[in-house]
Amino acid sequence: MAALVTVLALAACSKGPKEPEAPPATPHLRLMTTEQYLNTLGYIFGPSVTMEMKFAPLQRDGGLLANGAAVAGVTGAQLEQYERAAAVISAQAVDESHRGYLVPCKPADEKAADKACATQFFTRVGRLLHRRSMKNAEVAAYADRASDAATKLTDFYAGLNLTLASMLIEPEVLFIVEKAEPDPNNAGKMRLDAHSLASRLSFFLWNAAPDDTLLNAAENGSLQTKKGLEQQVNAMLASPRLETGIRAFFDDMFQFDAFDSLSKDPTVYPFYTGSIGTDAREQTLRTVVDQLVHKNGDYRDLFTSRSTFISPSLAALYGIPASPGWQPYEFPADSPRQGLLTQVSFLATHSHPGRSSPTRRGKALREILLCQVVPNPPANVDFSALNNPKSEYPTQRDRVKVHLQNPVCAGCHRITDPTGLALENFDGAGRFRTEENGHHIDASGNLDGKMFADVTGLAKTLHDNPGLPNCLVNRLFSYGTGAVVPPKNRELLQYFDTRFSESGYKVPELLRTLALSHTFQEVRAPSKGAAPAQQTQSTASNDSGRAPAPLATR
Amino acid sequence: MNRTVTRQSTNWLGALGVGLALGVGLSLGAFGVAVAADAPKAAAPIPASAVPLKEGGARLQNGTIAYVMTHKFWALYETPAKDGKTAECPTGMNDGPREQFRTLYGDGKGPKKYTIVEAQLKREGDLWHPSTTPEPPQLKFKEAQGKVSYGMNLDGKIGPNDFESPDGVQGVDNQLYRAIGCIGNYRTMGTINHFEDLFMNSYNDARIVIELTHVKSLENSDDVTANIYRGSDRMVADSTGEGYLPGGTQHVDLRWGKQFVSHAKGKIVNGVLTTDPIDRAELPWGSTFGTHGYHVFRGLRLQLKLTDGTAKGMLAGYVDTDAFIHHLNTSWSTHHHSYGQLSSQSLYREMSRLADGYPDAKTGKNTAISSAVNVEFVQVYLVKPDEKKQLTASSK
Incomplete structure (x- = not known):
């Protein structure tokens, strides 16, 4: 008996503290990002359907572009972009090289309408695009439209093409609509309905719409059971699509959209080319995926690790021989490349076009990696001393000392500059240097009072800073739920911080914790005056009672 | 605080x-x-790394450094033009295929009528079956004139047909200059000048790589070895897209066997590498559309000003005349011949006449013509494959 008690006690302990109650957020209406749209269509139609498009950028909110999706609309001009993209994609999906496997049937006559065949096609595609099963009446409407067009154009596939193109830009397809329903297990509370939960999970972990398996789980109700949810989350974490999801999140968190407009003065940095920028972004994302997914390693080690991947372009910048394509590479022990801060992606994006910037680098470290906010400079700041071309500042350290001479500037620059100065051994394009204008570079600095002599000390200090993993928790939870996490959720985040720490800072485990949390599923009832919560789709099924054949698989 | x-x-x-x-x-x-x-605060700072941080290291390592060619063009001494004429081409530029055809066969309005076989196919046949029999007397070839040319003294002698280089070197052997100096295609504004670099830099399989070993210093080394290889990698362009940067990597391409591998001894004096002649060297000289042309040099030598990032100077040697014309006809389409006023038939005759080296053992006729090529390189890291394995694979 005593042994059983002990076992039960241990079992209870192993579960850890209970997830604290947190005020639920309202369900969101989010615009799909370009990547989410492309990933979704790529999984549905396959990689041979080419899709090169870029929709309007979102507004970053709370450190993430993803949060901007909840406040984004679609203008007429943007709709034209979507329309053009949809036309290109739909034409390919039903062309002669793709229809054989993307259209599940052959029309009786290619020059005439075939409603039965069109119905089969839209039942499968419509479900995956709308992220829910389609009612028979809905599918019939699409089949009717396709048949009308086919009759007028005397071409069955032209009818499919036009109807599919219109489906691809429907608001229900472009916008991720979250719907609430009463939580039967918690009286008086609301939760996401099953399809909304499936979408939230899928866009969170895969950056794409749910696949057939996940939709099935939503439709048969298992997704809203503890066991069923765990099964689905575990399967999603084991899927290769997780890499796409991880890449998307870190591309957003690290603000790599900056590469889209990054330019360097070619006379100062002849090494910095377009391919360097592309490869620098890719290098960091490959490093992240390898460390966090393939190796299931400690998140914090990303900031001290010498393991990375090298392309021929980057090898030239790093001054090392290259092999064709991307190759894993470990910098030697005496290399200054230790962790993500020392990769070109961080160094180049947080510099000026013609010189490095301890301020920008320090600010980026605090804001992006530690989730702190460094106030913008006052509107009337006087840059004349810094920008005077005749000023004799042999090094950036000498230059940024000017900041400290003005109390208005000094407050913030004492926060940013001592951290950024530790990265001064890298120029504005990310190349290593030991001198600047013939003067030895002093790369000492401090972060929150911890002093270090060079960049290796900065890397260690950042690695051990509790704000580093805590910030990731914050950003991931915000990313998954689609909104900036409000201050009142502090206790909840502390709970996630602890769980993350207990896991050894393993990101897949953190993703699992977040995805399985009550808060991830719980929502607040829409406020008065807002549109009422939509009727649940959780138990809705295809009127045919038959699950459509999988088109997009893991 | x-x-x-x-x-x-x-x-x-x-x-x-x-x-x-x-x-x-x-x-x-x-x-x-x-x-x-x-x-x-008072906490002890994290000290600097135990070893000084460094990246890349010296480009000259273990006495070895390599470079990849980024620019090459036949060395032509050109003076400013006035009224379409220059000091070296006082009667202007040579005629090309279109002008020659009109000279030979008129504009079709004259009394004499030619069949296609007599005119068009005859001229095309001359192109594909080069001959040293004299051209019809109406066609006058214009050789480059004067005594000044770029190049090297290849035979160690100062002969009556030799040149003096612009910097005063006597006995310069560059008879190819006489042959091509007044052909628009080969001059600075000619299309071959532009496209030879463009194609070489665009196609990874046209790389010419030199490796210097046994180098004590890039200033002075009395006994170095220069190895010439075919490379196979994209070069690192700078941010303007016009120039190339040191620090790239080239893999030795042995898919062709050792056809494009050659070696020379040499020395570096005051930063200038000069090699002994290589009896026979084949250098990739590809054009576009997958052509894999090459030139055959006899007695090839290098003279390059070296830094750890670049090498700049000249290749000089006797270029095989038959191989030169074969390369011209198989690498450059007829519109380039026409627009550049380059008559392959006439040039072959002229090169054969001016050929000044490597006589044929049986006929005694010279098979190669002295030449010089201006070249530029940037430093690269060279990766050599397992030569035995590669050669075995390529022989299957």
Whole structure:
């Protein structure tokens, strides 16, 4: 008996503290990002359907572009972009090289309408695009439209093409609509309905719409059971699509959209080319995926690790021989490349076009990696001393000392500059240097009072800073739920911080914790005056009672 | 003062007030506040790395350095033009295929009528079956004139047909200059000048790589070895897209066997490498559309000003005349011949007449013509494959 008690006690302990109650957020209406749209269509139609498009950028909110999706609309001009993209994609999906496997049937006559065949096609595609099963009446409407067009154009596939193109830009397809329903297990509370939960999970972990398996789980109700949810989350974490999801999140968190407009003065940095920028972004994302997914390693080690991947372009910048394509590479022990801060992606994006910037680098470290906010400079700041071309500042350290001479500037620059100065051994394009204008570079600095002599000390200090993993928790939870996490959720985040720490800072485990949390599923009832919560789709099924054949698989 | 505050312990409004009051700036965390300390506390700083941090290292390592060619063009001494004429081409540029055809066969309005076989196919046949029999007397070839040319003294002699280089070197052997110096295609504004670099730099399989070994220093080394290889990698372009940067990597391409591998001894004096002649060297000289042309040099030598990032100077030697014309006809389409006023038939005759080296053992006729090529290189890291394995694979 005593042994059983002990076992039960241990079992209870192993579960850890209970997830604290947190005020639920309202369900969101989010615009799909370009990547989410492309990933979704790529999984549905396959990689041979080419899709090169870029929709309007979102507004970053709370450190993430993803949060901007909840406040984004679609203008007429943007709709034209979507329309053009949809036309290109739909034409390919039903062309002669793709229809054989993307259209599940052959029309009786290619020059005439075939409603039965069109119905089969839209039942499968419509479900995956709308992220829910389609009612028979809905599918019939699409089949009717396709048949009308086919009759007028005397071409069955032209009818499919036009109807599919219109489906691809429907608001229900472009916008991720979250719907609430009463939580039967918690009286008086609301939760996401099953399809909304499936979408939230899928866009969170895969950056794409749910696949057939996940939709099935939503439709048969298992997704809203503890066991069923765990099964689905575990399967999603084991899927290769997780890499796409991880890449998307870190591309957003690290603000790599900056590469889209990054330019360097070619006379100062002849090494910095377009391919360097592309490869620098890719290098960091490959490093992240390898460390966090393939190796299931400690998140914090990303900031001290010498393991990375090298392309021929980057090898030239790093001054090392290259092999064709991307190759894993470990910098030697005496290399200054230790962790993500020392990769070109961080160094180049947080510099000026013609010189490095301890301020920008320090600010980026605090804001992006530690989730702190460094106030913008006052509107009337006087840059004349810094920008005077005749000023004799042999090094950036000498230059940024000017900041400290003005109390208005000094407050913030004492926060940013001592951290950024530790990265001064890298120029504005990310190349290593030991001198600047013939003067030895002093790369000492401090972060929150911890002093270090060079960049290796900065890397260690950042690695051990509790704000580093805590910030990731914050950003991931915000990313998954689609909104900036409000201050009142502090206790909840502390709970996630602890769980993350207990896991050894393993990101897949953190993703699992977040995805399985009550808060991830719980929502607040829409406020008065807002549109009422939509009727649940959780138990809705295809009127045919038959699950459509999988088109997009893991 | 260290006022780092974590989520767990801080009232952010309070910290905000403190930060503002102290005027030291502030940094708001997500919920709590992390206010950075500018003044470090007593904790011992993390010392610098045990070993000095470094990256890349010297490009000359273990007495070895390599370079990849980024520019090459036949060395032509050109003077400013006046009324379409220059000092070296006082009667202007040579005629090309279109002008020659009109000279030979008129414009079709004259009394004599030619069949296609007599005119068009006859001229095309001459192109594909080069001959040293004299051209019809109406066709006058214009050789480059004068005594000045770029190049090297290849035979160690100062002969009556030799040139003097612009910097005063006597006995310069560059008879190819006489042959091509007044052909528009080969001059600075000619299309071959432009396209030979463009194609070489665009196609990875046209790389010419030199490796110097046994180098004591890039200033002076009395006994070095120069190895010439075919490379196979993209070069590293600079941010303008016009220039190329050192630090790239080239893999030796042995898919062709050792056809494009050659070796020479040499020395470096005051930063200039000069090699002994290589009896026979074949250099890739590809054009576009997958052509894999090459030139055959006899007695090839290098003279290059070296730095650890670049090598610049000249290749000089006797280029095989038959191989030269074969390369011209198989690498350059007829419109390039026509637009560049380059008559392959006439040039072959002229090159054969001016050929000044490597006589045929049986006929005694010279098979190669002295030449010089201006070249530029940038440093690369060279990766050599397992030669035995590659050669075995390529022989299957």
